[in-house]
Every structure is written in C-alpha cells, then in structure tokens.
Amino acid sequence: MAKDTPIDAFAVPQDFAVYQHFNRREDMTEMISVLRDHRIAVRVSGEDAGEWTESVIMGAPLKPEFWIEIPSADFEKANFMLLEYAEAHLTEEDIDAHPFSEYSPQELKQVLLEDTGWSSLAIAVARKLLLRSGEDIDLTQLRQEARKRIQAAFEPQKGSLLSIGLSLLLGIFSGLVLWFIGYMISLGVLLYYALGSHRDPDGNKHYAYTKTTRNIGRTSLLLIFAAAVLGLLNFLYFHVADFSRLQQWLWFWP
Known part of the structure; x- marks a missing residue:
C-alpha cells in the first residue's frame, strides 16, 4: 500500500475511531508513518490529511485540529508500539533536555498514573527518568493503578x-x-x-x-x-x- 494512501481500498471494513488529535501537521505525518510501518491501517482527517479551511463563528476564526482514525481493535497495539518506538529513539541528550528532567520521582509517577493525558514520548521520558533515579519502582503496579483510574473514569453516569x-x-x-x-x-x-x-x-x-x-x-x-x-x-x-x-x-x- 502506498505511504500517502489514507487507507487500503481493499481492506475489510473495520470499526474505525478517532485515535489522536494534533495541532501540527508534521506531528500527525510522523505518527501516520510509524503506524503504517507496523501494519496498522490509518484514516486521516480530510482528503489532503491536514488542509484546513478557516471558519468564523461569532467573529472568531477557528482552526480545526488534525486527527487520525485507526481500527478500535488496534488501539492497545498502537499504544504499546508507539511507546516502544519513543523509547528506542530517545537519547540521553533528549532526556536531559526534556522538562521532566526537573520533576521529582513522585511527580514522574503521577505522569505514569495519568498516562492517557500525555504523549508516548512524554511517558517514555518519565519511565527512563524514574529508572535512572535508582528508586525501587514497580512499573507493573503503576500500570495497574492507571488502568483502575481509566475504568473509574469511564463508568456510566446517571443522567440528569x-x-x-x-x-x-x-x-x-x-x-x-x-x-x-x-x-x-x-x-x-x-x-x-x-x-x-x-x-x-x-x-x-x-x-x-x-x-x-x-x-x-x-x-x-x-x-x-x-x-x-x-x-x-x-x-x-x-x-x-x-x-x-x-x-x-x-x-x-x-
């Protein structure tokens, strides 16, 4: 399949869902390349994957975010793969230059507990810094606690x-x-x-x-x-x- 093709025309129809939003087209393009290299089908926002038309609502110009969609069954695979990719391409210089380098171990643990609100790069940096700190850290336990938070956040609510x-x-x-x-x-x-x-x-x-x-x-x-x-x-x-x-x-x- 061609790299610039939004989706394989011969693929079996799947349950696509929005996977991630971007403010910059360059960030979206890089992630699309990584996902497709790992055989994950990607559907992009708009026909040109990033061209936007300025709209005005109540006198304020709006610039829509870019976003990508992937099969919902591949979300977990994509999360794991992107984290591995980020860790593999991190250098010591990148870690030292990251704002997280000034965080305390407790603050870094909080980042891992709220990992859904951070990019794969940020999570990779936080993990590397925690391991570098030499503290006794159970990443498996942190991951389990993060999943419990996610389950609680997605519990159905009683409507008004x-x-x-x-x-x-x-x-x-x-x-x-x-x-x-x-x-x-x-x-x-x-x-x-x-x-x-x-x-x-x-x-x-x-x-x-x-x-x-x-x-x-x-x-x-x-x-x-x-x-x-x-x-x-x-x-x-x-x-x-x-x-x-x-x-x-x-x-x-x-």
Whole structure:
C-alpha cells in the first residue's frame, strides 16, 4: 500500500475511531508513518490529511485540529508500539533536555498514573527518568493503578432527570407545533442520553450513561417522535388545533 494512501481500498471494513488529535501537521505525518510501518491501517482527517479551511463563528476564526482514525481493535497495539518506538529513539541528550528532567520521582509517577493525558514520548521520558533515579519502582503496579483510574473514569453516569425532562417537553412542544429548531435541539440531547458513548485509550466503547438513563432517553425519543407525527397529521389533515400564528413566529424567530 502506498505511504500517502489514507487507507487500503481493499481492506475489510473495520470499526474505525478517532485515535489522536494534533495541532501540527508534521506531528500527525510522523505518527501516520510509524503506524503504517507496523501494519496498522490509518484514516486521516480530510482528503489532503491536514488542509484546513478557516471558519468564523461569532467573529472568531477557528482552526480545526488534525486527527487520525485507526481500527478500535488496534488501539492497545498502537499504544504499546508507539511507546516502544519513543523509547528506542530517545537519547540521553533528549532526556536531559526534556522538562521532566526537573520533576521529582513522585511527580514522574503521577505522569505514569495519568498516562492517557500525555504523549508516548512524554511517558517514555518519565519511565527512563524514574529508572535512572535508582528508586525501587514497580512499573507493573503503576500500570495497574492507571488502568483502575481509566475504568473509574469511564463508568456510566446517571443522567440528569431535569435535563431529560426539559428536553422531552421541548421536543413534544416542538413536534406538535412543527418547530424544527427546537425539535432538533431536543432530539440531539435525547439521542446522547440514549446512545451516547466514548472510547477508552484501548479503543473499547463505553456508554456515557447508565442503563436506566438510556432507557428513559429511548422512551423520550419515542414520545417526541409521536408528537411530531401528531403535529404533522394535525397540520396536513385534522386541523384540531391551529398553531399557525405560533408557527409563523417560531419559524422566523432569530
């Protein structure tokens, strides 16, 4: 496969997910090269892998970050491989010049405990400095503690019943009077409560909310869908309630 090809066109479809964001195109290009050298399929952001178009929202120019996607099943492999690559290419000069060289052993241990918030290079430097310090350090135990923190961070949360209730009322009202903007806001919020998820550093998907919250979200979605159907039937056929003035105001509301 060519190095500049975003993804092998003949590859079996896989569950791709965003693996990492970058502020500089050069950093993204380097990681793509390393991943592909280890036979990990990579899909890049945008057709040109980094060309961005300036957008303006509320008068402020925005520059989107670059990002890459890889199969979620390869997250753990990529994490391990990138750490090995970083350690293999580190020199003593690199370690001495790194800001971590001034950290205490306790601060370096904290870096390893929060390894998902640091780059592979930073983790490699922290490990080298800890080993150089001569302290009795159990890297396996640190890794286990880091995984426990990750599991706790990705535990499903109980959703706000007030937020769900307000979104449900907005959706029912918007569906009945056929107010598109209000309906889409309600739909977006309730969809996240019902289906929202995020991935841990190993690529595993976790629901954002508990099963009870998800069920409430799904029920709310059915209710606002029913409201939209009733609103549409009323508008087209039944004319039981006249929302024309309200619709006119809402449709042109800034």
